[in-house]
Amino acid sequence: MTTKNTNQDKIGFQRLIAVFGIILFVGKIVAWKLTNSDAVFSDAMESIVNVISAFMGLYSLHLASKPKDEDHPYGHGKVEFVTAGIEGALIAIAGLMIIYEGINSLVTGRVLKGLDWGIAIIAVTAVINYLLGYISIKKGEKESSLVLIASGKHLQSDTFTTLGVVVSLIVVYFTKIYWIDSVVALIFGFYIIFVGYKIVRKSLSGIMDEQNPELLNSIIDLLEKNRHTEWIDIHNMKIQQFGASLHIDAHITLPWYYSLRDAHNEMEKVILLLAKNTKRTVEFNFHMDDCKPISCPVCQILDCPVREQPFVKKVKWTAENVTRVEKHTVV
Numbered sequence: 001m002t003t004k005n006t007n008q009d010k011i012g013f014q015r016l017i018a019v020f021g022i023i024l025f026v027g028k029i030v031a032w033k034l035t036n037s038d039a040v041f042s043d044a045m046e047s048i049v050n051v052i053s054a055f056m057g058l059y060s061l062h063l064a065s066k067p068k069d070e071d072h073p074y075g076h077g078k079v080e081f082v083t084a085g086i087e088g089a090l091i092a093i094a095g096l097m098i099i100y101e102g103i104n105s106l107v108t109g110r111v112l113k114g115l116d117w118g119i120a121i122i123a124v125t126a127v128i129n130y131l132l133g134y135i136s137i138k139k140g141e142k143e144s145s146l147v148l149i150a151s152g153k154h155l156q157s158d159t160f161t162t163l164g165v166v167v168s169l170i171v172v173y174f175t176k177i178y179w180i181d182s183v184v185a186l187i188f189g190f191y192i193i194f195v196g197y198k199i200v201r202k203s204l205s206g207i208m209d210e211q212n213p214e215l216l217n218s219i220i221d222l223l224e225k226n227r228h229t230e231w232i233d234i235h236n237m238k239i240q241q242f243g244a245s246l247h248i249d250a251h252i253t254l255p256w257y258y259s260l261r262d263a264h265n266e267m268e269k270v271i272l273l274l275a276k277n278t279k280r281t282v283e284f285n286f287h288m289d290d291c292k293p294i295s296c297p298v299c300q301i302l303d304c305p306v307r308e309q310p311f312v313k314k315v316k317w318t319a320e321n322v323t324r325v326e327k328h329t330v331v
Contacts, residue, residue: 009143011058011062013135013136013139013148014054014058014148014151015058016132017054017132017136017151017155018051018054018055018058020128020132021047021050021051021054022051024047024050024125024128024129025044025047025048025050025051027121027124027125028040028043028044028047028121028122028125029044030121031044031117031118031121031122031125032044032118034113034114034117034118034121035112035113035114035115035117035118035169036110036111036112036113036114037110037112037118037165037169037181038101038102038104038105038110038181038182038185039098039101039102039105039164039165039168039169039181039182039184039185040118040122040165040169041101042097042098042101042102042161042165042185042189043098043122043158043161043162043165045094045097045098045101046094046097046098046158046161046192047158049090049091049093049094049154050154050155050158052090053086053087053090053091053150053151053154054151056083056086056087059083081203081204082203083150084149084150084199084202084203085199085200085203085204087150087151087154087199088150088195088196088197088198088199088200088201088202088203089196089200090196091154091157091192091193091195091196091199092192092193092196092197092200093196094192094196095188095189095190095191095192095193095194095195095196096189096193097189098161098185098186098188098189098192099185099186099189099190099193101182101185102182102183102185102186102189103182103186105179105181105182105185106179106182106183109178109179110178111178112169112172112178112181115169115170115172115173116173118169119166119169119170119173122162122165122166122169123162123166125162126159126162126163126166129155129156129158129159129162130155130156130159132152132155133151133152133153133154133155133156133158133159134152134156135152136148136149136151136152136155137149137152137153137156138152139152140152150199150203153195153198153199154195154199157191157192157195158192160188160191161185161188161189161191161192164184164185164187164188165181165184165185165188167184168180168181168183168184168185169181212239212241213319215239215246216237216239216319216323217319219237219239219248219274219278220237220317220318220319220322222273222274222277223270223273223274223317223322224316224317226273227317228266228269229300229301230254230255230258230266230301231252231253231254231266231270232253232254232255232291232295232298232299232300232301232327232328233252233253233295233298233315233317233321233327233328234250234251234252234253234270234317234322235250235251235253235289235321235322235323235324235325235326235327235328236249236250236251236287236323236324236325237249237250237251237322237323238250238323245280245281245282245283246278246280246281246282246283247282247283247284247285248274248282248283248284248285248286249285249286249287250285250286250287250322251286251287251288251289252266252267252270252286252287252288252289253289253290253291253295253327253328254266254267254288254289254290254291255290255291255299255301255304256290256291256292256306257305257306263288264288267286267288270286271284271286289327291327292327293308293309294327294329295327295328295329296308296309296310296311297309297310297311297312297313297329297330298311298312298313298314298315298328298329298330299311300314312330313330315328315330
């Protein structure tokens with residue numbers, strides 16, 4: 001599948017989430033009118049956040065799919081982190097709204113009505129939300145889309161809230177203890193705030209180019225397992241994420257006596273190795289360094305014609321030494 005088709009597929013699915021968000025919001029408003037439940041009202045208010053977030057996600061996916069231009073040489077992928085962060089904040093605000101409504105219900109007291117129809121409507125919205133959320137997360141993980149992952153987690157967090165409302169309504173239906181649904185709403189309000197915090201935290205890490213240890217280690221393990229003798233070391237590696245794309249900067253140390261063509265060919269082998277084994281679109285910026293006498297003790301070219309120091313040991317490539325600015329040496 002081409003990148004263009006993949007982007008259109010993501011945009012189409014996000015559009016579906018937005019449409020269902022509106023339908024489910026209307027359903028919850030109907031349930032609130034039937035039951036007079038503050039918990040149901042809070043759940044409906046959270047659905048407003050779902051709708052806003054869905055359209056924000058749709059806009060960010062559309063923007064992120066645009067090609068690079070003069071003003072955005074790295075593309076527009078960073079917008080996914082921004083919109084995901086806003087969505088996380090909106091989720092946390094929805095949690096605060098639920099807590100407020102729950103406390104208000106406990107203080108004022110409220111009699112519920114029409115619980116049978118209300119329970120049925122809310123239960124259906126919970127099932128639909130969970131299925132959409134599950135599909136969105138899986139699709140986001142497959143296509144490295146933070147927007148789809150954030151949307152999916154938002155939908156699933158809404159599902160857990162809705163299930164809490166359903167359980168509380170069922171209990172109230174049989175016991176007539178009306179404060180129960182308010183207590184349940186409070187519990188899930190705090191849970192939603194926690195989910196929102198995690199999404200905001202992840203989006204900020206992307207905006208600030210925080211190192212992704214799992215991604216970094218997977219790339220370094222690939223290089224270590226397939227390293228050539230001529231690749232004396234790889235250092236000063238940095239990885240940036242722009243939406244679903246990656247940008248990898250690194251320095252590779254090669255024998256100083258190589259011709260420019262030979263050195264470039266070796267560098268291309270490294271890039272080709274990473275490109276073939278990475279599911280994402282990757283842009284590389286590799287710098288070729290010539291070896292120095294300090295490199296001799298770790299250089300595995302044993303028949304090197306210009307060696308100045310004896311070989312001591314092979315240095316295993318790790319996240320610690322590959323990300324250092326300095327060339328590898330024997331410590």
